[in-house]
Amino acid sequence: MTETPPEETEKAILISDMLRVRDQRDRAAFARLFGHFAPRVKGFLIRAGSDPAVAEDCAQDVMVTVWNKAHLYDPARASVATWVFTIARNRRIDLARRDRRPEPEDLGWGPEPETAQEDGLVLQQESDRLGVALKGLPEAQRELIEKCYFGDLSHREIADVTGLPLGTIKSRIRLALDKLRHAMG
Amino acid sequence: MQWGERMTIKHHLTEQLLMGYAAGTLPEAFNLVVASHLSMCDDCRATLAAYEEIGGALLEEAGVAMSTGGLDSALARLDTRAPEPVRPAAPGALPAPLRSYVGGDVDAIRWRSVGGGVKQAILPTSESASARLLFIPAGAAVPDHGHRGMELTLVLQGAFADETDRFVRGDVEVADQDLEHMPVADIGADCICLAATDAPLRFTSLIPRLLQPFLKI
Numbered sequence: 001m002t003e004t005p006p007e008e009t010e011k012a013i014l015i016s017d018m019l020r021v022r023d024q025r026d027r028a029a030f031a032r033l034f035g036h037f038a039p040r041v042k043g044f045l046i047r048a049g050s051d052p053a054v055a056e057d058c059a060q061d062v063m064v065t066v067w068n069k070a071h072l073y074d075p076a077r078a079s080v081a082t083w084v085f086t087i088a089r090n091r092r093i094d095l096a097r098r099d100r101r102p103e104p105e106d107l108g109w110g111p112e113p114e115t116a117q118e119d120g121l122v123l124q125q126e127s128d129r130l131g132v133a134l135k136g137l138p139e140a141q142r143e144l145i146e147k148c149y150f151g152d153l154s155h156r157e158i159a160d161v162t163g164l165p166l167g168t169i170k171s172r173i174r175l176a177l178d179k180l181r182h183a184m185g
Numbered sequence: 186m187q188w189g190e191r192m193t194i195k196h197h198l199t200e201q202l203l204m205g206y207a208a209g210t211l212p213e214a215f216n217l218v219v220a221s222h223l224s225m226c227d228d229c230r231a232t233l234a235a236y237e238e239i240g241g242a243l244l245e246e247a248g249v250a251m252s253t254g255g256l257d258s259a260l261a262r263l264d265t266r267a268p269e270p271v272r273p274a275a276p277g278a279l280p281a282p283l284r285s286y287v288g289g290d291v292d293a294i295r296w297r298s299v300g301g302g303v304k305q306a307i308l309p310t311s312e313s314a315s316a317r318l319l320f321i322p323a324g325a326a327v328p329d330h331g332h333r334g335m336e337l338t339l340v341l342q343g344a345f346a347d348e349t350d351r352f353v354r355g356d357v358e359v360a361d362q363d364l365e366h367m368p369v370a371d372i373g374a375d376c377i378c379l380a381a382t383d384a385p386l387r388f389t390s391l392i393p394r395l396l397q398p399f400l401k402i
Contacts (some may be wrong), residue, residue, distance in 0.1 A: 027260060034256050043247035056252060060259045071268040077234060082241030089209040089240060099213040099311045101206075102282035105224035105274050130235075131242040148208050149243050155205040155215065156335075156383075166235040174231040181227070 011124050014080045019117065022070040033080075034063050040081075041088045047150045048092050058095065062088050075120025076176035079127040092151065107180055119176055126169045133165040196356035198222055198229050202337075207236035212314035214381035217282060218337045218357065221379055224280035225355040279341060283379060286310075287318070291342070291377065294318055303327060314383040321345065321370040321378070328367065334384025336360040338368070343376035345369060 014036065020029035038059045045055035065087050073083050093101050134142065145164075147153045198206075198219060205211040206219045223230050274281035277290045286308045287293050296304035296318075304320040314334075321327060323343070337359055344353040347366040352358055360366065370376035 025265075027263070030263070031256060031260070034259060037244075038251050038255060038259075039248040040244050040246075042251060043249040044244055046249055047247055052249070055249070056255065059251065060255055060262075063259050064262045064264075068264045068268070071270075079238060079241050081245050082234075082238050085240040085244040086237055088244065093209045099211065099216065099313055101209055101211070101213070101216045102220040102285065104220045104230065105281040106272075127238050127241065130238055131245065134239065134242050145239065146243060148204060148210065149240050151208065151210055153210065155201065155211050158201050158205055158210075164239070166232070166238075169238055170231045170235045173234040174227065177227045177230060 011079075011128065012121070015075055015117070015120055015124060018070070018073055018080045018083070019075070021067060022073050030063075030067055033066065037066070037081075037084045038063050041084065044085075044088050044150070045092060045095075049151065050092075050095065054095070058091050059088075062091050065091075074176070074180075075117055076123060076179070077173060079120075079124050082127065096151075107177075119172070119179075123169070123172050123176070126172055130165060130169055193353060194226050194228070194355040196350070196352055196358060197226065198232075198357055199359055200232070202359070203229060203233050204236050204239075207233055207240060212381075212383055213310040214308075214314035214316035215335075215337060215383070217286060217308070217310065217316050218339050218379055218381045220282040221280040221341075222339055222355070222357050224282060283341075286316075294320075296320055301325060301328075310381075314381055316379065316381040319376075319378045319380055321368070321376040323370055323375050324372045326367050326369040332360050332362050332364060332382065332384065334362070334382055336380060336382040339379045341377045341379060343374040344371040345376050345378070346371070 014033070017026075017029040017032050020026035021033065041062045042052075042055045042059040045058055046052055050058065062084070066084060069087070073080075078086070090101070093099065134145070137145070144153070144158075148158050202211065202215065202219055206216060211219065223233060274284075277284060279287060279290050284290060287306075294306050296306050298304050302322040302325050306318040308316040308318065310316050318341075319327070319338075321343075337357055338352070339357045340352050340354050342354060344351060345368045346352070347358075347368045349358070349364070349366065351371075
């Protein structure tokens with residue numbers, strides 16, 4: 001028997017907490033997600049130029065949105081951190097009050113819950129691998145990516161970022177989309 | 186959208202645009218083109234989701250402690266009503282994000298003639314870039330022009346060809362200042378495109394250049 005590394009256990013707990021929030025409206029699970037993500041969202045917003053008091057309020061808003069929109073979460077299409085990131089990003093865009101960001105046409109509900117959870121774990125592993133690969137990038141390239149995501153670079157300043165390790169993660173998501181389209185038949 | 190058509194898309198968004206859309210740093214007009222293309226293209230949707238995973242990975246790193254009481258006030262605000270079920274948008278010729286700007290489908294577009302049978306409708310976006318719908322009659326051409334900035338053109342109906350290639354519904358052409366082109370609509374059907382640019386177009390002949398301030402393109 002090999003032991004699961006603590007980090008992986010933590011990620012699995014995040015997924016199951018997110019699903020508890022989605023399916024059982026579990027407030028204790030929400031409190032754990034808040035403990036993990038609210039400080040991170042606050043940090044993200046500060047890095048993106050918000051003052052700390054505004055970032056604190058907005059981090060709360062973002063977490064309330066995580067609860068209110070939990071029914072849209074599909075573990076086969078995004079890791080929990082990514083799902084929270086997209087909500088935090090949208091909040092940052094609202095704060096800037098400049099460029100609206102329309103969403104693509106909605107695909108509605110995800111695939112069958114059981115397979116979705118399984119796919120979710122695989123996607124989570126890919127996502128962890130991506131995190132490790134990002135850490136291993138040369139400093140200059142990594143800095144450029146961070147600047148882009150924290151809103152410090154305009155689209156003109158982002159050179160094509162090639163060589164990012166996105167291959168497997170892309171094919172996992174492509175698979176999830178195919179299943180979803182198939183389910184919608 | 187019709188699912189079957191997803192297979193025919195050959196011209197996709199650049200990695201640069203998908204990364205900018207994932208990060209949320211594009212001008213509104215570009216966001217609209219990207220969201221419209223994504224509505225028709227699963228390849229780009231998957232690439233976008235991968236770029237969003239990078240955002241998730243970066244989020245995992247930075248943390249700043251919340252003040253005490255933050256959790257309690259969030260808990261007090263949680264919605265206790267059941268969420269609205271999600272209904273996929275009704276199928277239409279225009280992708281859903283675009284329909285919200287037009288206020289309906291193709292028949293709701295308020296065209297204005299710009300001469301030669303070509304019509305356009307400017308869409309309300311922020312000033313960082315402009316977006317407009319273009320109607321090019323079957324077989325007609327948009328005057329030869331170059332670009333000062335970046336121009337994105339997404340085909341919504343019919344097809345057009347220029348010096349570089351042929352573009353059909355769902356295809357997006359990404360042009361920069363190096364490209365000077367004269368898009369010509371296919372003879373078979375009128376062509377409708379969504380075009381966005383972050384700089385005014387530069388027409389090579391005199392008359393369109395004089396008209397430019399009036400066309401607002």
